[in-house]
Amino acid sequence: MQSEYFVLMRERSQEHPLLAWDESALAFRKGRPVHRSEPVRLRLGEPAPPKPRMVDHHSLPAPVVSARLKECMEPLSLQGVQWVPADVQVGDAVLHYWLMHMWRRVHCVDRTRSTLAFEVGDGAVLSIDKLVLDEDVLSAVPLEERLAFRLEEAVVHLFHRSVVDRVMSLTPPPEGLRFIPVSDWNDSAGFR
Secondary structure, eight states, rough: GGGGGEEEEOOSSSSSSSSEEESOGGGGOOOOOOOOSOOOOEESSSOOOOOOOOEEEESSSEEEEEEHHHHHHGGGOTEEEEEEEEEETTTEEEEEEEEEOOOOEOOOOOOOTSSEOOOOOOEEEEEEEEEEEHHHHHHHHHHGGGSSSEEEEOOOEEHHHHHHHOOOOSSSSSSEEEEEEEOOOTGGGGGG
């Protein structure tokens, strides 16, 4: 079952900017859907590239995707995912994206087989050197409820192979993202 999951990462590029909130993000940190009547406001994160190239996926670290990626994934009715319009300020322009608010969190890190570092005091996961998913926990959740989710233990966004295959079948291929198999992923994967 672990081999069915991939971690969504941003593509390594100095031209693809990270994004940052241009308003309070507190409502998006509570693990539940958010009620909005207008798009969230985002901006380029620091350090902003001199000539930013906007692509299909940017990291907030929550996924922020183009309309084409949203249209690709939306028919899957990903449970625990809310599509929130996002206006991204890039210079004088405002570009329209979609924040993929992955409010479903699954507590499924196998703490005995993973290699983890913990914060002193509260025992929260500080870093992950090797990620192993608890297959008993995952098998207890119906597949349609775990096609895309965030780990409860850390800000890591997981996607089932069926979602990954659908996204990667787009023509032309999507830019700005990569999916790393869980077995190959750790906290330093963004630098490889």
